[in-house]
Amino acid sequence: MKPGTAVLLPTDPARAALLGPLPEGASLTDASGTAEVAVLDAPDMAALEALVPRLSGLAGARAVWILHPKGRTSDITRDTIRERIEREPWTTVAIIAVDDAHSALRIKPVG
Structure with missing residues (x-):
């Protein structure tokens, strides 16, 4: 994230804290349509399903x-995320380690 970026973070403060401090000048937003960077929280498949309707507002x-949690500590993995996301007009493009227990999968709209 760069300074001046509008960022949408997980609503759970403990989950948002996993990402560390925002760059100077970055601002938080709670509106999908205004977010330049969005980090969505999916601790399990039910949470991922609840996020899917928000994706259209994040296409820009x-x-x-x-x-998401790493490994098989939940019913969600990078593979189950990929399978679900690719049923929408989205695809996965990258994965990063957030810490020892969490990863983040980057997604983008297709087309």
């Missing part, structure tokens, strides 16, 4: 990440 964002 520069980056959309799905934060």
Whole structure:
């Protein structure tokens, strides 16, 4: 994230804290349509399903990440996220480690 970026973070403060401090000048937004970068929280498949309807409002964002637990500590993995997201007009493009217990999968709209 760059200074001046409008960022949509997980609503749970403990989950948002996993990402560390925002760059100077970055601002938080709670509106999908104004977010330049969005980090969506999916601790399980039910949470991912609840996020899917929000994706259309994030199609103009520069980056959309799905934060999820690593490994098989939940019913969600990078593979289950990929399978679900690709049923929408979205695809996965990258994965990063957030910490020892969490990863984030970057997604983008197709086309």
